[in-house]
Amino acid sequence: MTARKPNAAASAAHERLFPGHVSTLAVTDPELIEYFDNFAFDEALQHAHELPERTRLMTQLAAMIAVGALAEYRVMLGAALTIGVTPVEAKEIVYQAVPYAGMARVFDFLHATNDVLTGRGVELPLEGQSTTGPDTRMEQGLAVQKRIVGEKAVDSMYANAPADEQHIQRFLSGNCFGDHYTRTGIDVPTRELLTFAMLTALGGADAQVKGHVAANLNVGNTRATLLAVLTGLLPFIGYPRTLNALAAVDAVSPAGDAPNAKEDRA
Numbered sequence: 001m002t003a004r005k006p007n008a009a010a011s012a013a014h015e016r017l018f019p020g021h022v023s024t025l026a027v028t029d030p031e032l033i034e035y036f037d038n039f040a041f042d043e044a045l046q047h048a049h050e051l052p053e054r055t056r057l058m059t060q061l062a063a064m065i066a067v068g069a070l071a072e073y074r075v076m077l078g079a080a081l082t083i084g085v086t087p088v089e090a091k092e093i094v095y096q097a098v099p100y101a102g103m104a105r106v107f108d109f110l111h112a113t114n115d116v117l118t119g120r121g122v123e124l125p126l127e128g129q130s131t132t133g134p135d136t137r138m139e140q141g142l143a144v145q146k147r148i149v150g151e152k153a154v155d156s157m158y159a160n161a162p163a164d165e166q167h168i169q170r171f172l173s174g175n176c177f178g179d180h181y182t183r184t185g186i187d188v189p190t191r192e193l194l195t196f197a198m199l200t201a202l203g204g205a206d207a208q209v210k211g212h213v214a215a216n217l218n219v220g221n222t223r224a225t226l227l228a229v230l231t232g233l234l235p236f237i238g239y240p241r242t243l244n245a246l247a248a249v250d251a252v253s254p255a256g257d258a259p260n261a262k263e264d265r266a
Contacts (some may be wrong), residue, residue: 004030006037013041017079040235051228054085055190058093059229061199062194065097065109071143072236073109087122092129092185099176100198122240129185132178138170141178148181148192148215192216195225197229200239200245210248222254 005026006014014021014037026033032212033202048056057080064073077090094113096192097106114124132140146154154173196212216226226249234242 004034006034007042010037010040010042013045017082018039018075019082020128036235042234044231048228048231050222050224051084051232054080055193056228056232057083057085058089058190059193059197060092060232060236061090062097063233065094065106066101066198066201067237068105069236070108070112072114074116077113081116081120087117088126088129088185090117091126092183092191095183096186096194097179097198100195101202114202124242129183130179131182131184137178137182138174139178140182141175142173144181144188145173145177148177148188148219150214150218151213170235189216189219189221192219193221193225193229194244196226197233200230200233200241200255203241203244206244206248209245210252213252217253223249223255226253 005011023033051059061073061076061080064076081087081090090113094106094110097109114174118124142154156174158166158169181188186194192212192215196209196216199209199212213226217223227246230242230245230249
């Protein structure tokens with residue numbers, strides 16, 4: 001029987017990401033690995049040119065946290081570090097996941113990230129990236145929230161929330177945005193791509209995916225970039241969640257629409 005193996009392009013891409021690594025699944029499950037690698041590391045990448053490789057790996061890591069794929073995350077984190085994602089960026093991806101996936105899910109990924117980094121000789125803790133404190137997080141968080149989501153939309157969220165839910169709106173401004181989006185290490189447009197990837201991969205967050213399609217457009221990311229993110233995620237998160245996110249992209253930024261969103265889309 002002829003040996004089954006990925007094509008030349010997929011094999012070359014795999015070797016760049018995982019130099020010298022021979023997958024045990026290539027031995028036990030050669031047919032699956034042949035067409036998965038051809039799809040993930042060749043065919044899909046042909047339609048993801050809008051996204052730099054480093055950014056693609058970062059969004060894939062974010063999605064793997066959201067779906068709870070700890071073993072695959074470890075492997076892909078090694079690949080990301082190999083092609084130039086920095087230790088600070090790796091940590092910031094994990095931190096960015098906390099307000100979206102929750103600490104209960106992120107906890108194991110934080111430890112896994114620390115294990116991979118220390119295994120590569122990185123000394124922890126890394127240099128701090130926080131720019132806010134207890135006295136400034138709310139003000140600065142609200143400012144960046146309005147920049148990303150849109151001032152009218154944020155004002156409406158506060159105005160429409162019942163009195164007994166106002167604290168949740170303050171949490172969004174002070175914690176989600178004030179504690180996380182104000183950090184250095186990763187810029188705001190890239191953080192929005194990470195959030196889009198995480199919300200897509202979580203499933204059941206269609207309204208939030210749609211909101212962050214608009215937010216991505218507000219900070220300068222384009223429909224083409226969002227489609228490239230989804231194309232890179234598809235082999236790892238599957239079709240249903242990818243198609244749901246595509247529907248959100250089409251609803252907010254139809255094909256042929258202007259590249260940037262209006263503020264009132266948020």
